[in-house]
Amino acid sequence: xxxxxxxxxxxxxxxxxxxxxxxxxxxxxxxxxxxxxxxxxxxxxxxxxxxxxxxxxxxxxxxxxxxxxxxxxxxxxxxxxxxxxxxxxxxxxxxxxxxxxxxxxxxxxxxxxxxxxxxxxxxxxxxxxxxxxxxxxxxxxxxxxxxxxxxxxxxxxxxxxxxxxxxxxxxxxxxxxxxxxxxxxxxxxxxxxxxxxxxxxx
Amino acid sequence: xxxxxxxxxxxxxxxxxxxxxxxxxxxxxxxxxxxxxxxxxxxxxxxxxxxxxxxxxxxxxxxxxxxxxxxxxxxxxxxxxxxxxxxxxxxxxxxxxxxxxxxxxxxxxxxxxxxxxxxxxxxxxxxxxxxxxxxxxxxxxxxxxxxxxxxxxxxxxxxxxxxxxxxxxxxxxxxxxxxxxxxxxxxxxxxxxxxxxxxxxx
Numbered sequence: 001x002x003x004x005x006x007x008x009x010x011x012x013x014x015x016x017x018x019x020x021x022x023x024x025x026x027x028x029x030x031x032x033x034x035x036x037x038x039x040x041x042x043x044x045x046x047x048x049x050x051x052x053x054x055x056x057x058x059x060x061x062x063x064x065x066x067x068x069x070x071x072x073x074x075x076x077x078x079x080x081x082x083x084x085x086x087x088x089x090x091x092x093x094x095x096x097x098x099x100x101x102x103x104x105x106x107x108x109x110x111x112x113x114x115x116x117x118x119x120x121x122x123x124x125x126x127x128x129x130x131x132x133x134x135x136x137x138x139x140x141x142x143x144x145x146x147x148x149x150x151x152x153x154x155x156x157x158x159x160x161x162x163x164x165x166x167x168x169x170x171x172x173x174x175x176x177x178x179x180x181x182x183x184x185x186x187x188x189x190x191x192x193x194x195x196x197x198x199x200x201x202x
Numbered sequence: 203x204x205x206x207x208x209x210x211x212x213x214x215x216x217x218x219x220x221x222x223x224x225x226x227x228x229x230x231x232x233x234x235x236x237x238x239x240x241x242x243x244x245x246x247x248x249x250x251x252x253x254x255x256x257x258x259x260x261x262x263x264x265x266x267x268x269x270x271x272x273x274x275x276x277x278x279x280x281x282x283x284x285x286x287x288x289x290x291x292x293x294x295x296x297x298x299x300x301x302x303x304x305x306x307x308x309x310x311x312x313x314x315x316x317x318x319x320x321x322x323x324x325x326x327x328x329x330x331x332x333x334x335x336x337x338x339x340x341x342x343x344x345x346x347x348x349x350x351x352x353x354x355x356x357x358x359x360x361x362x363x364x365x366x367x368x369x370x371x372x373x374x375x376x377x378x379x380x381x382x383x384x385x386x387x388x389x390x391x392x393x394x395x396x397x398x399x400x401x402x403x404x
Contacts, residue, residue, distance in 0.1 A: 038246065058278030
């Protein structure tokens with residue numbers, strides 16, 4: 001194939017691709033708040049959710065964030081979020097990872113308090129997006145009643161986006177979600193002896 | 203098991219978990235810039251990279267961003283990033299998705315120009331993090347010489363973090379990367395007729 005033939009072939013292929021995409025998008029007409037789940041053992045679950053929070057703030061939306069597990073976030077994210085206090089409300093109810101507290105009763109109380117805050121934010125239609133960061137961990141340890149969580153998420157206001165993060169998402173949650181992404185670890189620098197670093201892990 | 207027995211069992215289990223984690227982390231002593239790849243067909247590849255960019259900015263790091271495919275970003279991210287112009291330099295060289303331009307020669311020129319910017323940023327040690335957004339798409343379409351890209355990334359300054367996003371990451375790139383995460387789509391709202399929305403897709 002000559003360079004010119006290759007260019008012509010490419011143009012034709014891309015034209016068909018664009019047509020197919022335009023046809024596909026024309027069938028997508030509904031606009032509503034989504035229930036989004038980021039799960040899997042890989043990195044990027046909370047970080048992608050934070051990216052969505054920043055993007056929503058960029059659109060001028062009000063965002064609520066509930067941090068179910070303390071220590072899951074970096075100081076970097078926090079410092080940036082605090083510059084946008086008019087747009088984002090943060091509730092950090094956790095007391096540290098469960099392997100730090102080693103106190104199930106304290107964890108149970110912290111989870112219940114965080115969930116109460118989450119319910120209030122979800123019920124408040126002024127929030128266009130609510131991030132329930134690491135909620136899946138609380139569900140996995142049975143720190144919260146799964147049936148109630150599912151009911152609340154299923155009946156969220158129509159226009160509110162809710163994002164749930166954490167590994168081991170429950171099947172019941174995946175079942176009712178609109179968008180589920182699994183982050184899979186293919187390679188991790190810990191394996192080669194590199195430690196957690198500012199800007200990467202926190 | 204009584205509630206008290208369950209609490210004691212939990213405390214013991216978490217104590218062991220913490221010990222194991224502390225031991226594991228003690229072996230991780232190296233600190234250096236990482237080559238990070240976000241790939242896969244799922245969502246969150248660029249969004250997680252943006253989360254990392256915001257986090258790095260929060261730490262006061264200078265960040266460079268090269269957008270290899272225009273239209274891949276939302277206005278939301280852009281609006282927020284522009285509030286941090288002292289910390290982040292953005293180069294958007296793409297001319298739109300290839301199925302929009304349908305012009306291979308224009309795509310080739312845009313990719314070459316973006317890659318030139320990327321090389322300059324990577325060579326400049328004042329950048330602590332460089333995001334090469336959607337570089338994988340350019341590599342997939344053979345818009346850039348793979349061997350040269352691999353050489354530059356392999357020989358990046360020791361302390362610089364480089365993040366490469368886009369589906370279909372080349373094996374040669376995965377091979378030299380420190381951290382590779384694959385985003386897999388488990389459920390997507392397009393399937394149920396919901397359209398792209400502000401704060402979610404853009």
